[in-house]
Amino acid sequence: MFLTSRNEVQSILLTGLKAADPRDAVKKAISVNRGEVVIANRKVGRLSERNIIIVGAGKAAASMAQGVMDSIPQKIKSGIIIVPNMVDIEGINVRQGDHPLPSGRNTTYTSEVIDFVRAATAKDYLLVLISGGGSSLLEKPKEEVTLSAERKVIDALMKAGADIFQLNAVRKHISDIKGGQLINYFKGKECISLMVSDVLGDDLGTIASGPTVGDPTTYSDALSLLSRYKLLDDNKEIVDLLRRGANGEIAETPKPGDQLLNRVHNRLILNNLPSLNTMKRESIKYGYRPFLLTSAMQGEAREVGKLLASIAWNFKGRKIALIAGGETTVTVTGKGRGGRTMELVISAALTNQHLGSSTAIFGCISTDGKDGNTDAAGAIIGKDDMANIISMNPDLYLRNNDSYTLLDNLGLTVKTGPTGTNVNDLFIALCAG
Secondary structure (H helix, E strand, O other): OOOOOHHHHHHHHHHHHHOOOHHHHHHHHEEEEOOEEEEOOEEEEEOOOOEEEEEEEOOOHHHHHHHHHHHOHHHEEEEEEEEOOOOOOOOOEEEEOOOOOOOHHHHHHHHHHHHHHHOOOOOEEEEEEEEOOHHHHOOOEOOOOOHHHHHHHHHHHHHOOOOHHHHHHHHHOOEOOOOOHHHHHOOOOOEEEEEEOOOHHHOOOOHHHOOOOOOOOOHHHHHHHHHHOOOOOOOHHHHHHHHHHHOOOOOOOOOOOOHHHOOEEEEEEEOOHHHHHHHHHHHHHOOOEEEEEEEEEOOEHHHHHHHHHHHHHOOOOOOEEEEEEEOOEOOOOOOOOOOHHHHHHHHHHHHHHHHOOOOOEEEEEEOOOOOOOOOOOEEEEOHHHHHHHHHOOHHHHHHOOOHHHHHHHOOOEEOOOOOOOOOOEEEEEEEOO
């Protein structure tokens, strides 16, 4: 019988988190060769000839901007970014916005971004820094839509369990900046966009709702999604706009191949694979044989937890590390505090207890450091914790989507604080008996 350790799980998870450093990813993407600046393998001009201006938004935007300033500070003319947590970056105007729903100050700051981009000259090269969280932070609703109506429909979609692709199909069509529309204000001048992915499959048009990427979705798609989630009747203002768009009364978002985007170069510089591969290497140090199950874990958190536990059960008696990354969803029916990673871990642990005879320990964290409406990144649960969990009637907490209260009271949450990155969630199960 091998012994597994909560400390081992936490160490492996946090080592994976450290590997998701946007600042380092940006520095690796930028080089200067004989005075020529190269960003993501694209020449953008000589240090002495062309200025770069920066705009950005998202949970990793500050770290990304710091990476730029580390690399080519003398090349940066000016910049403005919108982030959820305030930091000071010399040469960059940093604005602190709100997440996960857009606020009045988000729209004010986005108007600043638009004015900044409009004022760019033909000699300016636009560098856009995009990461998860940008959908709420970088937002300017269409004039037919109030901010309160937008917040209402997005909140309803989230609580209904809509995934990021569905959310963003709606967001792009009630916005004047998402789905490639940022480039409307840049008037065909050259732009490169660096992206840190928090979406399954790394679809560039879905990261922060793709402000520089052609949008294949339509107003009709957005309407169909509201119908699917039975949200047509309660969101008349949004529905009226989408119907007008579907009828051709409002211009569509720029589509892939649109001439507007001919001088826009979108580049992915970081996703969850460096974290997952680092977790594999770290688990070997503790004597485990690692298996990477998937980098695109998805589905209802509780159901995914059951599946992962059932896989772990098959490895009982062997010293194995099961590793996965991705992002699950939660259909919210209660009013408690919690999030997808904590619901997943509780579900995995309860399933493991039901199957019996396994000493697996389960851990999952959100890489941005915030799971749902809590101050925890996630949680770790092992067999020794189950007696306390079961004594507290966990089904009651799950029904109220109150996983945080249950786990935090037992000291099982993992708290990292804001991380400055966002590459989905990281999961590990250590199986040893």
